[in-house]
Amino acid sequence: RITYVNGRYVPSREAVVSVEDRGNQFADAVYEACQIKDGAIIDLRRHLDRLDRSLAELRIATPMSRAAMTHVLREVARRNKVENGYVYWQISRGAAPRDHAFPAGVRPTFTATAKSLDVAAAALRYEKGVPIITLPDNRWERVDIKTVGLLPNALAKQAAREAGAFEAVFVDAEGYVTEGSSANVWLVDGEGRLVTRPADRGILRGITRSVLMEVAAAEDVAVVERRFTVTEMKTAREVFLTSAGAILCPVVSIDGETVANGVPGSIAARLRRRFHDIAE
Numbered sequence: 001r002i003t004y005v006n007g008r009y010v011p012s013r014e015a016v017v018s019v020e021d022r023g024n025q026f027a028d029a030v031y032e033a034c035q036i037k038d039g040a041i042i043d044l045r046r047h048l049d050r051l052d053r054s055l056a057e058l059r060i061a062t063p064m065s066r067a068a069m070t071h072v073l074r075e076v077a078r079r080n081k082v083e084n085g086y087v088y089w090q091i092s093r094g095a096a097p098r099d100h101a102f103p104a105g106v107r108p109t110f111t112a113t114a115k116s117l118d119v120a121a122a123a124l125r126y127e128k129g130v131p132i133i134t135l136p137d138n139r140w141e142r143v144d145i146k147t148v149g150l151l152p153n154a155l156a157k158q159a160a161r162e163a164g165a166f167e168a169v170f171v172d173a174e175g176y177v178t179e180g181s182s183a184n185v186w187l188v189d190g191e192g193r194l195v196t197r198p199a200d201r202g203i204l205r206g207i208t209r210s211v212l213m214e215v216a217a218a219e220d221v222a223v224v225e226r227r228f229t230v231t232e233m234k235t236a237r238e239v240f241l242t243s244a245g246a247i248l249c250p251v252v253s254i255d256g257e258t259v260a261n262g263v264p265g266s267i268a269a270r271l272r273r274r275f276h277d278i279a280e
């Protein structure tokens with residue numbers, strides 16, 4: 001595999017960043033991950049918009065122009081021969097002797113990798129649906145910024161794995177669902193409307209989430225942005241997850257209890273079919 005690191009494409013095992021990179025020591029870094037479908041990077045413009053916002057929130061300098069970044073990402077995908085999978089890139093504030101406050105005059109560290117997806121496994125998840133578990137949300141308040149500070153997310157995903165589940169969904173102190181460890185969460189209510197948490201606080205504003213709203217509009221499916229509880233989710237007509245990796249993944253059990261009769265729902269299937277007509 002090939003990795004891009006600060007201007008060079010190198011074999012991944014030779015790719016190096018400093019031990020004192022702030023991404024390592026403080027998770028002082030932001031990232032993006034885009035799906036690659038049939039060789040094309042999906043929704044890149046929207047991901048670059050979100051990256052700009054994450055960088056601005058943390059006052060990390062942009063390492064290069066959008067055109068240059070786009071070129072690097074396509075090149076990483078091409079050199080790794082990824083037709084279906086994803087491209088991952090991250091920008092840290094840079095490397096400097098350890099000090100919590102921002103160092104002066106550092107250059108951001110920019111790395112990018114690409115990986116193929118197990119298409120058959122993804123298709124099976126879509127066809128059969130997946131089990132999820134719920135866990136208390138123990139993350140900080142700025143999860144709207146896409147930082148690499150993902151330890152709670154990693155621990156939650158591991159807990160899901162150990163419980164035989166595909167994803168862990170976080171629940172806030174008031175009992176409302178926030179989001180998955182690496183996906184947004186949706187339900188279909190009794191009237192066939194999509195319900196998802198507003199993306200003001202407590203969740204990442206997923207790109208797939210935004211695209212799905214456009215898909216829903218095109219399909220005449222109403223979308224309501226409001227909070228919902230675990231109980232409401234467990235009794236919903238349908239539940240599904242969205243992310244650049246999984247696109248739209250139906251949920252068939254929550255904490256070991258069957259939801260939506262244990263089979264993927266028809267609204268999820270309809271939206272999923274239309275998804276790539278809208279994504280660009």
Ligand code: PDD
Binds near residue numbers: 182
């Ligand atoms: N995760 N919420 C969280 C916490 C996420 O990490 C992600 C994406 C999403 C969905 O966002 P989007 O639709 O833009 O992918 C929601 C990526 C895929 C990851 O960390 O690998």
